Amino acid sequence: MRSRASVLGGIVAILASVVVFLVPFAFIVLMTFKDQRQAALRDFSWPTGFHLWDNIVTVVTTRNWMLVTAFVNSTILTVASVTLLVILAAMVGFVLARRKTKFNGLIEFLILAGLMIPPAVVPTITLLQGLKLFGTLHGMILIEVAYNLPFSIILYRAFIATIPRELDEAARIDGARPLDVFFRVILPLLWPVTVTNIVVQSVGIFNDFTNPLYYLPGNANATVQLTLYNFQSQFNTSFNLLFTNIALITIPPLIVFLFFNRQIVAGMTAGAVKG
């Protein structure tokens, strides 16, 4: 039985959440329906006409369909880096959790360092130029992998430590070679953490603004976050278009959220709190 106080508290909490969290999103959505004149007022009013489709068409086709290019780029970037992250981090987490050597301390130190240390921007650009990777999508993929490996490894290692070692040994006696053990026994068992990794990292990389800003200049390579930045000045007087753009690039995280809400929360906290 809920007490009257908790019902009352709930109603207050719901009202507060509407004002604090929902109104800003409602504002974005309302803006996408407005025409340029009404949007310029930037108020919380009901759209006078239905301009959503016009706004979308304008935003998508602006600058030679740049938003479409950006969506393609961001998708490639996200899918490729997350795939690499999942496999490479799971491999490291696996051996790190299983094999005790004198290097483990060093490796753990490097992982923590990777979590904390801000990347050195200009030296990285110089290096990427030297490797002919500067301003390329595959260079950007490798950068995202390098920067996000530590977090993924930590998530995996904590989980692998809970998988009994006897399973590896049973597989070994069954004739499994290291790659068999990893891909056929361990990796399938890591699925819950892999889901967390996929969701967290893909949202993070899809939303990444800073790194593409530095390492992936040029309109042909723009990612979705950079379209906002590029359009901001252009749409300075067209708030309907700016917010349509924001709404469009929020759709992928929204989909992820709707599908994986529960897993994200469970997995993220499992890794983070036990750390």
Added chain:
Amino acid sequence: MAAAAPTSHGKSRSLYPGWFFLPAAVIYAVLFLAPTLSSFYYSLTRWTLFNATFIGLDNFVQFFREPFLVQGLINTVVYAVITSGLKVVLGMALAMLLTSNIIARGYLRSVVFFPVLVSTVGVGITFTVLMHPTQGMINEGLALLGIKGPGWLVDPKLALFSVALVDVWKGVGLATVIYIAGLVAIPKDYYEAARIDGAGPWQNFLYVTLPLSRPATATVITLSFIGGLRTFDLIWAMTKGGPGFASDTVASVIYKQYQAGFYGLSTAGNVVLFILIGILVVPITMFLNRKQGHE
């Protein structure tokens, strides 16, 4: 020797081969470690598009002499302290609310967490519009209540705090989720024992909840403090460090110097941020974890 004797007395091959580290190690070493290490050298140079000349500590001297650079340094620490402090307090409060027997718990958890997943730049732009001193929705709303809202982002004294508030708005969901996990993990026995000992709600919080959720607190503080020190995208989206240099942080300084072609100074900024994180975060994490070991 080792290679020549694969049969009789050699060691059987490990199930956990070291080369599993290799791909990750190469990517990490080349793209992260090498630039980080070389940044120490480059921070000691005057470095332009064409060449790098060794100038000793001049960049650092400049960093601590130029008022706007010092301002950036202070701003960075203030920003990190405010955001992580508020995330701890609000995250804990929200988590307690959302683990209580409240109605619409699922909806509330979702709505608090959703901003975590949204583009930071998108949030920044949205709030820049909402925080406009005269036409922004926030001040219009306050005006309805008869309050004259401040110039959130245009008042130099306020700009940094306004950005920090938005940061908390976007990030508190993560802190809440971590705290929820921490609170749920506290066995009910403790509360029952405390109740038998005659503890009220406040004592419950002080003597059970607070100490036993310390691992969660450690995680929230560490994550949000590091995040706060490194923040760039939100500040760039909202104020570009302005008005003037009022909301510049080390990260935005790094970008500005890079854009201006002062690569050495920009890299020195990186090293400063590195050291700042080192001297602030390492003691904090050690402190939090040592306390944890006591229990």
Added chain:
Amino acid sequence: MAGLSLKSLHKSYGEVEVIKGVDLDIEHGEFVVFVGPSGCGKSTLLRMIAGLEDITGGELWIGDKLCNAVEPRDRGIAMVFQNYALYPHMTVYDNVGFGLKLAKTPHDVREQKIREAARILQMEHLLDRKPSQLSGGQRQRVAIGRAIVRQPEVFLFDEPLSNLDAALRVDTRMEISKLHQDLGATMIYVTHDQVEAMTLADKIVVLNAGVVQQVGAPIDLYQRPANLFVAGFIGSPKMNFVEVKVGAVNGETVTVSGQDVLNLQLTKPAASLGVGDTLTLGVRPHDLTPVASGSILGRVALIERLGNETIVNVELPSGASWLAVLAGDHALTRGESLTFNADPAKTILFDKAGNAVY
């Protein structure tokens, strides 16, 4: 045909030596049990045979193959783990067939072998389930099935019953015994439970601190333990010990006395004993009989009346605590003085080094 031969096997972790030179021959088809207290090295020894631990020194022969550096899959062994180690994401069918799949066995052969193993273990109805849907006993079966399907020359069991409840343990023990008879394969079985060892083994290997204490048939170990450790480890309740001195050696008998023992006459062992030698006397609780004026003195400290037998905890004058198991019901009272005699043929004397004197 695969017997095993362990020649001076050593295992060290850095400076710490855990297996200190084990020599052992196991014949084909034998059921051998490694038994000892926890930490004695029995599991390590088994894992060395399996190939899960590297061998630091010595030679391991399986059949006529030197196996020190042979991968586990090529040793002709199969292993059943303590916690079963079933792959949680695979069905029972896939668990049992995983090894065959890795060996690229054709699909129909695989199917037939899995069905055969399931038939032997009467678990055909479980094949489509996941391990999480099985009871402890069923998981145990699947683990054994996974071993059977490999058709190994040698089965290795690492404390396989320790996670089962008491009733199931007895059933599974009998099944393993039956399996051994049906398959005729060599089996090596590790346990710390001496009842399992006594009931299952053709041959018991008693280990302590990385050293083999005694190898022999279960009843031989019970009746003629080689030393104090084996005497104390095998048999339940434990053998009672007390220090005595030889009082007289007289033809077929020897008389010993001590603080707790007054002129106890024993069958003289073959080895020579001199008057005045200090020895340890060992008497099993079942071999004590209360008599009016016996040689062993004591007071009743605790009584457990089970109906068919009575277990008496006796405090000796020196303060030592002995157990006596008396047939039938005895209404004793705490504090009552009692004297016992020991069956002279079944008592054992140990010299100062702890070795039995026969």
